[in-house]
Amino acid sequence: MRPWRRVSHRIHSWQASDALLAVPLSLIAAIIVADILTPPHVPLGPLLIVAPAITASFASPLLTALVGLIAVGALLGVGAGFHLLTTESVGAQIISLVVVSVVVTVFRYLRERHSRELEQVRRVSEAAQRVVLRPLPRRIGPLRVASVYMAAQEEALIGGDLYAAVRTSFGTRLIIGDVMGKGLTAMGDASLLLGAFREAARRKAALPELMTYLERSVCWNLAEPTESTDEGECFITAAIIDIPDAAPQAQMVSCGHPPPLLLRERKVVTLHASAPAPPLGLGELSTPEYRVDTFLLEPGDLLLLYTDGVVEARDPRGLFYPLAARAVSWVQDSPVALVHHLRADLLDHVGGRLSDDAAVVALQRTAGP
Template sequence: MVSIPIALMVAVVVIDVLAPPDIHLGPLLVAAPAITASFAGPWLTGLVGALAVVAQAIIAVLRDRDELFSANHQAQIIALILVGSSLVIFCVLRERRARELTQVRYVAETAQRLVLRPLPKHIGPLRLASLYLAAEAEAQIGGDLYAAARTSSGTRLIVGDVRGKGMTSVGDAALLLGAFRAAAHRQATLIELVAYLDGSVCWNLAEPGETDQAGETFITAAIVDIPDEDVRIDMINCGHPPPMVLRNGRVTTLDAYHPAPPLGLGELAQPSYHLDTFKFEVGDLLLLYTDGVIEARDATGAFYPLAERITRWTESHPDAFLHHLRRDLLDHVGGRLGDDAALIAIERLPTPT
């Protein structure tokens, strides 16, 4: 890349020296350090700037032997020095900013690994894959969440979405995930687990400084229990988009018969939780997701037709399925989502005898 500004300086010197006296191309030398600053650091930019000053001096010597370094050439040399110095300062500040951004990304990635721990590829008789798509280009985590926990008789999973954005939503997501991981294997029934999670969110909102958020902050979530020895799913849906099961090319939407209010509204709604049970057989693919998927819009404003799209796919492995879904979803929205999206794909495998 550095050959481009050097070639430019050589061309300017040769053409300026050979051109008629009334044509001056010396001011074009300033483009050389400007081009260099677009891809190089301060040292290389400063070197090219110094070479541009030398090139201007050569032009002055070869063109005006009778009047070396006239006022015009002196002004151009001073301008090159000022512009070159400014570009070097710009490169220094840019590199400092890049180092800060790298550190921020590292912290964000570490926070993501701590809050959204990677799901195991296999857990019990299940094969899993997960995906998190952030709406912001530099963001690594937001208010969407998912987790899995092993119990003595099966596997429990949660996928949810915190109302709002920013660091507050990240904190609420971390709180719920911590409560789920602590209690998923301790609470005897799914109903008791969901009641505990709702209480955890409500208690957090009751802390000092959080009371003004009561009734305004809540978390939609779908919590499922998949027994090892039975081909079924037990689910409590707390205001979340319903999961889907893909079976033999057909999609079944797991609409809750007994929907519950979002977590965090228990003190206001006084919910009575009930289980919804659905079939989940060997070879089926279960998809849990957040509303960032189904509310993704294309250029015409049309929502992403999730159920319609996935019926056309033949992938049964969760990793391949989510890879296809990610590509198709981003193609639909033109490469950038308007909201965070989290997905879990689960395949039931034959139980070893």
């Protein structure tokens, strides 16, 4: 940054905080005036400690140190004016004020450094999210689409939930899934499944064939040598949905994933799979059979896909989030409005912080291409 830009930025920052900075400076002036007017045996100098302590709550370390120096200088001036600098009382007051000013300045510096580190982590998480969990476009063929991801970990923006959409020769193919666990390990498993899905979604024409390929990909990943203590314990619930452009219908294969909701004519229908397969990664324990379920998806219908972080979210009383009951009031919404209302209502239900990652995808078939 050039010098003149630094000065301009500093002036702008000062203008933004000078109103609050007037508070500790006014306190210093008021305390000094009161100390001068009161008898010598009533010391008010210790009250100056309040000024740097207040400044540390909103200002930078530099301004905090500056206010501390002003407070120390004011106390020295009063002591010199009354010829009390050599007394033990004033000396103790000055030492105490210097120590407190140094402590709050160091505290403010450490807090500011932590904030910078947290911001850097968030930027890295945002970059990882754009690479791993690509945002869905607002329009995919005849579908209007909206999505949202809410990570449980405060320092991260992504975790083990996943979704993606791929255009094929016949329409749109979507996946939504949830990796067991959270954090970096879950994010790596989610990245593996998304990569396998994007690579095979256009080559595997039939849904059972695609699911078999994804199952093998997850099992191969689990079989790789690793230092992780959770080796072999991973599984992923997932649902893949095919929506052809020409026909008003959709096909679904579910692997232990929560059933989607169909919003149509002020009604909410839960689309339960007739025979859900086990989650991906558990195929070695049995021979999964991937049965395809077909349902109508007409123009105007809304399809809501979600992970278990939504329906398993609890309020302070321990009650689960009633997604189907809440969705009735959003039947007439667009996908963007529906996702917006759901996110706000879910966070309000849990008190502002989720205990598990949550992902939501809403799509609506339109009459046009």
